[in-house]
Amino acid sequence: MFTHKKSMWLFLLPGALGLMLFYIVPFFGGIYYSLTDGSYKNAFVGLTNYVNIWQNQMFVLGLKNTMELSLICAPLVWLLSFAIASLLNRLRPRGAFFRNSVLLPYLMPSSAMLLIWLVAFDYGGVINRVVTALGFERVMWLEGAPLRVPIVLLFVWKNLGFAVIIFLAALQAIPEPLYEFARLEGAGFWRQTFGITLPMIVPTAFLVIILEWINAFKIFKEVYFIGGAYPDETVYTLQNYMNNMYGKLNYQNVTTAAYSFAVIVFALFGALFIIQRRLIRRLS
Amino acid sequence: MEKLQYRPGGGSKLMTRALLMLLAIVMLVPVAVTLLYSFFSPAEIKAFMATRGSYDAQKWIEIKLSPQLFSLKQYDQILIRDISILRMFVNSAFYTVMILLGQAVVTPMMAYALSRFRFRGRDALFFGIIMLMLLPFQVTMVPNVLTLRSLGLLNTVWAVILPMWFTPFYIFLIRQFMLGLPNELMEAGQVDGAGTVRCYIHIVLPVCRPIIGAAVALSFADCWNLVEQPMTYLSQNIELQPLSVMFNQLASESSGIEFAGAAIYILPALFIYLYFLKDILAGVQLTELK
Numbered sequence: 001m002f003t004h005k006k007s008m009w010l011f012l013l014p015g016a017l018g019l020m021l022f023y024i025v026p027f028f029g030g031i032y033y034s035l036t037d038g039s040y041k042n043a044f045v046g047l048t049n050y051v052n053i054w055q056n057q058m059f060v061l062g063l064k065n066t067m068e069l070s071l072i073c074a075p076l077v078w079l080l081s082f083a084i085a086s087l088l089n090r091l092r093p094r095g096a097f098f099r100n101s102v103l104l105p106y107l108m109p110s111s112a113m114l115l116i117w118l119v120a121f122d123y124g125g126v127i128n129r130v131v132t133a134l135g136f137e138r139v140m141w142l143e144g145a146p147l148r149v150p151i152v153l154l155f156v157w158k159n160l161g162f163a164v165i166i167f168l169a170a171l172q173a174i175p176e177p178l179y180e181f182a183r184l185e186g187a188g189f190w191r192q193t194f195g196i197t198l199p200m201i202v203p204t205a206f207l208v209i210i211l212e213w214i215n216a217f218k219i220f221k222e223v224y225f226i227g228g229a230y231p232d233e234t235v236y237t238l239q240n241y242m243n244n245m246y247g248k249l250n251y252q253n254v255t256t257a258a259y260s261f262a263v264i265v266f267a268l269f270g271a272l273f274i275i276q277r278r279l280i281r282r283l284s
Numbered sequence: 285m286e287k288l289q290y291r292p293g294g295g296s297k298l299m300t301r302a303l304l305m306l307l308a309i310v311m312l313v314p315v316a317v318t319l320l321y322s323f324f325s326p327a328e329i330k331a332f333m334a335t336r337g338s339y340d341a342q343k344w345i346e347i348k349l350s351p352q353l354f355s356l357k358q359y360d361q362i363l364i365r366d367i368s369i370l371r372m373f374v375n376s377a378f379y380t381v382m383i384l385l386g387q388a389v390v391t392p393m394m395a396y397a398l399s400r401f402r403f404r405g406r407d408a409l410f411f412g413i414i415m416l417m418l419l420p421f422q423v424t425m426v427p428n429v430l431t432l433r434s435l436g437l438l439n440t441v442w443a444v445i446l447p448m449w450f451t452p453f454y455i456f457l458i459r460q461f462m463l464g465l466p467n468e469l470m471e472a473g474q475v476d477g478a479g480t481v482r483c484y485i486h487i488v489l490p491v492c493r494p495i496i497g498a499a500v501a502l503s504f505a506d507c508w509n510l511v512e513q514p515m516t517y518l519s520q521n522i523e524l525q526p527l528s529v530m531f532n533q534l535a536s537e538s539s540g541i542e543f544a545g546a547a548i549y550i551l552p553a554l555f556i557y558l559y560f561l562k563d564i565l566a567g568v569q570l571t572e573l574k
Contacts, residue, residue: 007480102307238422
């Protein structure tokens with residue numbers, strides 16, 4: 001560890017200045033816009049904008065959809081990636097092909113995959129062939145509420161792999177002697193899972209859900225790809241609202257919406273963090 | 285003795301393999317089919333795409349797995365005859381290269397300062413970075429826009445490039461890796477008379493190769509799939525849009541060449557994937573992420 005070194009500034013300054021300039025200073029400076037009325041005089045209006053935005057139907061709709069979509073996507077990726085990592089861990093030290101193919105989509109531009117998605121989810125597409133083969137009615141995937149399915153699946157397809165390798169690394173880091181000892185004591189598969197595996201990976205599980213949730217909050221690309229710039233109201237996200245307001249140069253609504261959302265995000269992650277600390281304390 | 289060799293679920297490895305095989309197929313098929321369709325003739329693709337959107341319950345879209353005629357016409361079209369797609373591809377490449385170059389300079393340096401130096405306010409700064417990391421784009425877009433507007437950079441290429449240089453996630457990722465480096469490494473350098481700068485260039489950077497490789501690959505994935513930033517920051521400038529924003533339109537009015545467009549967009553990503561695969565795996569494995 002270096003202390004009292006002037007050269008530190010050389011390393012720190014470029015990044016710190018950039019963060020200050022593009023994120024931190026305007027983040028606080030922008031609060032000004034959310035507290036004024038945007039007119040010629042730019043009068044101070046207190047929290048009026050915040051009260052108004054909660055009565056704005058499009059904002060509430062966008063927020064609701066963003067929350068719902070992220071609450072579907074993040075846990076789905078979380079659970080699936082844990083299940084897949086567990087399967088891969090069983091094949092250790094082999095299974096590299098499976099691991100690598102799960103990771104491939106993470107590097108793929110989902111923008112280029114949308115063509116195949118549209119073909120597959122068409123009314124006469126492969127997905128509906130499977131649906132009818134299973135004895136169900138065809139679904140109009142690209143309209144109305146079912147739109148969420150191809151959108152969520154495109155998100156999951158792309159983001160699964162990274163979560164899998166994080167979980168896999170954590171599973172492989174659990175020392176094998178722990179299991180051997182448990183087996184000598186006569187612990188079965190489930191005892192081993194609940195007694196060793198789960199407690200050992202709680203911090204990783206927490207990290208993955210946070211990373212995936214951050215990702216899922218941003219969900220918009222997939223909506224734009226599959227639903228277009230003006231999508232059905234079941235997939236109208238907060239980003240659609242922001243783009244709209246931004247296009248109209250309505251900085252008051254853009255900033256107010258952003259800060260309202262920031263408060264919600266911090267509250268959620270704060271709660272998650274407290275849960276994690278309690279959980280770790282109880283398990284150890 | 286037998287009990288000792290028992291591994292959890294050891295008997296059902298076949299089932300595990302079958303499940304994972306199915307998964308691998310689901311993961312790979314969309315990419316494979318896109319590449320395959322790029323070798324169909326434009327006329328065939330156009331006719332094929334036109335069969336979409338029919339709500340006749342008697343009709344199915346054909347499942348095409350081989351072209352009537354293996355053809356390079358789509359590539360000929362987009363690479364030679366009409367280069368509008370190629371131009372957007374070049375835009376994408378330009379943004380990606382510029383963003384990665386900036387990140388390569390800024391990010392490891394910042395991570396080095398945050399992990400190997402002790403100074404007042406370090407923990408507060410790191411806390412701030414974590415907070416920024418948690419914020420979704422809808423929120424950080426606002427401060428970005430305010431700065432870009434006052435610098436007069438909106439609707440120029442810099443609007444997309446500059447804010448991305450300081451993406452907090454990669455600072456976090458590389459810092460976590462550097463924290464795990466043994467102190468003896470720096471001390472050995474100092475004994476040899478190396479200062480902080482030489483330690484950085486000759487010791488830290490080479491040792492950080494896996495995590496920097498991983499960060500490059502992950503960041504490439506972001507840059508190559510940019511949508512939100514160009515849509516908002518470049519909303520008045522269609523010529524500057526990267527290809528990732530335009531597939532939407534290519535799909536809605538099929539001109540028969542969209543799959544070659546997708547294929548040339550996938551190829552660099554495939555290359556990066558193959559080149560950095562080992563680094564991603566090693567980087568994630570060696571980093572104390574929690």
